[in-house]
Structures are given as C-alpha cells and as structure tokens.
Amino acid sequence: MAVQNFSPALPAPAVAAPYPMAQPGYGKRSVPDQPPARPDDFALLPLRERYIAGFIEHLPEGASMSVKCLAKQIPLYGQQAIASALTALSVAGHLRRVRCAIGVGDEVRWVFRTFWSRSARDSEWWASCLTPGVPQSVQAPMPVPVPAPTSVPVPAPVPCAVPPQRPAAPPVPEGSSRAYLALAGLGRIDTRLPLSAEDCSVLEGLAEQWFARGVNADYLTSALTAGLPAQVDSPVGFLRRRLVDKLPPAMPTAPTPPSAGSSVRHVMMECTDCGAPGPAEALPDGLCRACRQHAAPAEPVPDPSAERDVTALVAGLRDLLKAP
Numbered sequence: 001m002a003v004q005n006f007s008p009a010l011p012a013p014a015v016a017a018p019y020p021m022a023q024p025g026y027g028k029r030s031v032p033d034q035p036p037a038r039p040d041d042f043a044l045l046p047l048r049e050r051y052i053a054g055f056i057e058h059l060p061e062g063a064s065m066s067v068k069c070l071a072k073q074i075p076l077y078g079q080q081a082i083a084s085a086l087t088a089l090s091v092a093g094h095l096r097r098v099r100c101a102i103g104v105g106d107e108v109r110w111v112f113r114t115f116w117s118r119s120a121r122d123s124e125w126w127a128s129c130l131t132p133g134v135p136q137s138v139q140a141p142m143p144v145p146v147p148a149p150t151s152v153p154v155p156a157p158v159p160c161a162v163p164p165q166r167p168a169a170p171p172v173p174e175g176s177s178r179a180y181l182a183l184a185g186l187g188r189i190d191t192r193l194p195l196s197a198e199d200c201s202v203l204e205g206l207a208e209q210w211f212a213r214g215v216n217a218d219y220l221t222s223a224l225t226a227g228l229p230a231q232v233d234s235p236v237g238f239l240r241r242r243l244v245d246k247l248p249p250a251m252p253t254a255p256t257p258p259s260a261g262s263s264v265r266h267v268m269m270e271c272t273d274c275g276a277p278g279p280a281e282a283l284p285d286g287l288c289r290a291c292r293q294h295a296a297p298a299e300p301v302p303d304p305s306a307e308r309d310v311t312a313l314v315a316g317l318r319d320l321l322k323a324p
C-alpha cells in the first residue's frame with residue numbers, strides 16, 4: 001500500500017539583498033597601484049576597525065559609504081561606533097573623504113567620494129594622490145547609463161482627468177543675489193533651517209564670501225545642511241556660525257585651465273569626523289585641527305605615590321612601631 005508523504009517542502013534559502021549603491025559619481029573609490037590582497041592586511045588594527053575594514057574592502061566600487069548605510073549592513077555596531085571606526089581608519093591611513101568638482105564651464109557639480117586604500121598610506125601620499133593632478137582613472141565619475149531609444153507605439157488618445165496643479169511658489173524678490181536665493185531655499189531642503197526674508201538679508205554677505213572663493217550654490221547648500229543636529233533652536237544663529245567656521249580656503253585668482261577633454265576641476269578633502277572641507281595639507285590623518293585635538297589621548301596623570309621617598313617612608317613606619 002502506497003503511503004503519501006504530506007511533509008512540506010523545505011523553504012528556499014533567503015537571498016541576501018544587494019548592498020545599496022550610491023548615486024553615479026559618488027560612493028567608494030579604490031586608489032590605484034595597490035598590492036595584492038593578503039590575509040593580514042588589517043592585522044594591526046583593533047578588532048572593531050579590523051572587522052569594518054574587511055567589510056569595506058569587499059564592497060564594490062561606487063557603494064554607499066554613509067555611516068547610516070554602513071550601520072544598517074553591519075548589525076554588530078551602531079552609527080556612533082561606525083563613525084568612530086571610520087575616523088580611526090582615516091588616522092590609520094586607509095580612508096579619506098573628499099569633495100570633487102566635476103564638469104566643464106557652467107555645468108559644474110560637486111560629488112562626494114570616499115577613497116579607500118587596502119594598504120595604509122601616510123598623509124603625504126594622500127596629499128599627492130588627491131591633488132588636481134591625479135590621473136583621470138582615479139577621479140573620473142561613474143558613467144551614467146543612458147537607455148537606448150526604443151520605438152513605442154502611440155496609443156489612441158484617451159480622455160483622462162487632469163490632476164490638480166500645485167500652486168505656484170511665491171515670487172522671489174526682484175534682483176536677489178545667488179547667495180540670497182541659496183539661503184532662501186534651505187528651508188525647503190531641510191525643515192530645520194527655515195529662514196525669513198530678514199534672516200536671508202542678514203546672512204547674505206557671509207554667503208557671498210563663499211561664492212567669491214569659487215564655490216557654487218550646490219556646494220554651499222551641502223556644507224550648510226550636512227550633519228545637522230536633531231533640533232536647531234536658532235536657524236539664523238546656527239547658519240551664521242557655519243558660514244564663518246566652514247568658509248572654504250581662497251583659491252588662486254587665475255587657476256590653470258583644465259586640459260582639453262578633461263572634466264575634473266579640483267578635489268577638496270573633508271574631515272572624516274565632522275565633514276569640514278579643506279586642502280589635503282590642512283587635514284593630516286584626514287582630520288581637521290579641532291577633531292585631531294578631540295581624538296588625541298589625554299596625558300596620563302602622574303601617580304604622586306611613585307615620587308615618595310621609599311626609604312623615608314619605611315623609616316617613619318619603624319618609628320611608629322617603636323613608639324609606646
């Protein structure tokens with residue numbers, strides 16, 4: 001007699017979701033001319049940094065390198081631990097965060113990249129690697145795939161309901177400067193930074209100093225909105241402080257024009273910890289001066305007992321024992 005088997009089939013194994021990629025032109029970039037991978041590449045690092053370094057090493061080119069994204073993919077550590085580990089990897093010489101201005105003419109945009117080296121490099125090597133003379137193979141953005149045009153048959157017209165139109169934005173004051181417009185748009189990008197017309201007029205002069213140093217509106221907006229706290233009590237005071245503290249360095253008045261066919265303008269490194277921009281020479285170990293002072297270990301407090309005269313101490317104890 002045949003016996004039917006009613007046992008359910010084994011479930012199919014779960015397929016791991018692919019690691020999220022950054023937008024084209026952003027994310028992880030491996031430096032060239034690296035030696036072959038070895039099992040002991042990160043053996044000198046602490047356990048946490050060694051684990052995260054091995055994870056980053058196996059990420060594909062262009063993978064997202066934000067702290068939030070890494071924390072989602074590495075359940076052993078939270079965002080604060082990931083951020084501290086990235087700072088330690090920067091000091092160890094494996095990582096640098098940079099901002100690259102790419103484009104030609106008026107079509108210039110800033111992209112944010114994390115350069116990664118399997119081998120530890122010193123600050124001088126990173127400074128020479130991330131200067132404007134870096135080969136095109138290192139700085140070239142990831143190509144954006146353009147789908148090929150396809151012929152799609154056009155269906156016959158079908159009447160459809162027209163959705164309600166969004167109300168037009170209020171008119172901008174005539175003759176407003178680009179600094180005023182950039183400040184006025186911050187509240188729409190992040191609701192923690194709403195500015196009134198009077199606030200924009202107050203901060204307009206500070207923002208103009210950024211444009212005078214060669215940055216564009218996208219760079220200014222990114223610098224002012226990066227790493228915001230959970231709550232901003234005084235947006236105008238907060239932005240005034242950032243406009244002063246994060247003012248980029250002055251660029252040469254007559255920069256060398258890029259070679260024909262080159263789309264790279266220049267590279268500006270940013271602090272791995274706080275994101276403050278600056279030239280590579282001003283950010284040794286990938287950290288600004290304030291973050292280097294904060295990360296420096298405190299000097300050990302001398303033990304006063306070690307400076308005592310042991311002979312005098314023993315003699316005093318003997319005298320106490322002889323006393324009646």
